[in-house]
Amino acid sequence: MKRETAATDHVLALTLKAGAYTAFAMILAGIVLQYWTAIGSKITYAGLIVLLATPVLRILVAAVQFMRERDLKYVLISVGVLGIMILAYVLGIQA
Amino acid sequence: MSLGAALLLVTIGFFAGGFGALAGVGGGIIITPLLAIYYGLPIHAAIGISLISVIATSTATSALYVERHITDVRLGMTLELATTAGALIAALVAHQVNRRTLAVMFACFLLYSAISMAKKAWGSRNQQVEPGIPDYTPHNYPLGLSAAFVAGGFSGLLGIGGGPIKVPVMFLFMKVPLRVATATSNFMIGVTAATSAYVYWGRGDIQVSIAAPLVAGVFAGSLLSARLSSKVRSAYVLLLLILVTTWLAAVMIYKLATGGF
Numbered sequence: 607m608k609r610e611t612a613a614t615d616h617v618l619a620l621t622l623k624a625g626a627y628t629a630f631a632m633i634l635a636g637i638v639l640q641y642w643t644a645i646g647s648k649i650t651y652a653g654l655i656v657l658l659a660t661p662v663l664r665i666l667v668a669a670v671q672f673m674r675e676r677d678l679k680y681v682l683i684s685v686g687v688l689g690i691m692i693l694a695y696v697l698g699i700q701a
Numbered sequence: 702m703s704l705g706a707a708l709l710l711v712t713i714g715f716f717a718g719g720f721g722a723l724a725g726v727g728g729g730i731i732i733t734p735l736l737a738i739y740y741g742l743p744i745h746a747a748i749g750i751s752l753i754s755v756i757a758t759s760t761a762t763s764a765l766y767v768e769r770h771i772t773d774v775r776l777g778m779t780l781e782l783a784t785t786a787g788a789l790i791a792a793l794v795a796h797q798v799n800r801r802t803l804a805v806m807f808a809c810f811l812l813y814s815a816i817s818m819a820k821k822a823w824g825s826r827n828q829q830v831e832p833g834i835p836d837y838t839p840h841n842y843p844l845g846l847s848a849a850f851v852a853g854g855f856s857g858l859l860g861i862g863g864g865p866i867k868v869p870v871m872f873l874f875m876k877v878p879l880r881v882a883t884a885t886s887n888f889m890i891g892v893t894a895a896t897s898a899y900v901y902w903g904r905g906d907i908q909v910s911i912a913a914p915l916v917a918g919v920f921a922g923s924l925l926s927a928r929l930s931s932k933v934r935s936a937y938v939l940l941l942l943i944l945v946t947t948w949l950a951a952v953m954i955y956k957l958a959t960g961g962f
Contacts, residue, residue: 615767622764629760632921633913637707639938649707650913657753658902661759661895668778669792683778687892694896697793698903 621667625660629653656675662691707914714754714918717787719831720935720945722762722926723938723962727862728919729755729889730814731942732809734949736768737962740911744800744807744962748860749901750912752894755862766884776839780849782961784863784893787853794896795858796904802961804953811950815943817865839875847875857897863888913931924957 636650669684713735717728729751737849766772786912795803848870851865864886869881901907926933956962 607924613806614774615770615772619764620767622760622767626757626760626764626920629757630917630924633917633920637711637914637917640702644733647909653914654753654909654913657756657760658898661756661892664719664783665778665892666776680778686749687778687781687785690782690789691892691896691899694789695787695899695903697789699761699778699812700903 610671610675614668616676617671618664618667621664623662625656629657629660630644632656662688665691702910702914702935704896705721710911710914711918711921713759714915714920715922716878717922718758718761718919719742719922719926720938720942722887722923723930724756724817724818724866726814726942727755727758728922729810729859729861729894730946730954732915732919733860734811734953736911737804738949738952738956742908742911743847744803745795745901745906745909748795748803748858749898749904749906750897750908750915751860752856752901753907753912754892754900755856755894757858757919758923759862759887759889759917761920763884763888763891765927767888769926771834771880771884772840772888773877773881773885774888775888776871776875776881777888780843780845780867780885781869781889783846783849783890784853784867784889785896787850787855788857788893788897789900791857792900795897795901798858801957801962803858804957807922808953808957810859810861810955811946813945814865817869818943818946822839822936823945825936825939834878834881835902836844837876837878839877840874841874843903844898844961845870845875853893853896856890856893857900860894860897862886864890902958 632653634647640646666690673682721728733747736742779934794938852866856863857873867886868882871877872879
């Protein structure tokens, strides 16, 4: 395996881990806190937003890494996936 | 929501996420019918919440496979073009689809999953763990992309990951090693589910009070199972899931026959 590809995997894995643990910690903290304070449910909500944002973030990170590897084909593919996701978001808001 | 009810949801999420990740099917096939049958949620709401758990499973488990270079990120990204397109279209039309029709499709998908898991369990009865990953080049992209589009459509319509569709296609027709196919599918389902989840979220189909405790459980279960996966005999996990999915399919069919949904 090329060194650059290994680096891409490493950065992507870090992004996934960061997203997973941040969302998990926020949702869990919010659930526990909501029995004492009103801010609990807001933290839970924010945690779900972090979870929903992680897939977009991982595509963005992959696109940047493919750019570093000078692999134009996969930069374009990532941008295409990102475009479909943004379209879903925009259409979802209007729905 | 009472503490007891929240804890029950955490527990359900834990087992659905944990066993789902161990068997490589995602917790969606268990969560949607459970919420629709036992929590009395409208099926669209159950599907929306299930999509969130699919994102959680994918995010939690794929970090490990990506880190170990088992996931083929380039293959996954390419197929995601098709899965997200399918998921977007399906999520947009899902509300026009009759509830009962969705329930029928879901029951069929449960039975299909049970059969494909039975095949997998039978095939793996004497199998040794593959030592490394052999060299490969993905073949037959047109077929792979078409299957990915269909899998994405099912994901957006039924709130599942679509692994039982993508993994066999990648393995049998694209000539990708099974472990790579499974890991790549795991990576893709989060992106696919997120695409349709945005539409469900925008429509207000996702109830945070139910989704949050469930997702917390799914996270814990998936994180744990990703670490245990090499130590657990997958045949037993598969057997358990075959029983659960068959049971849920039977209950759904009974409910449909008696005029439910």
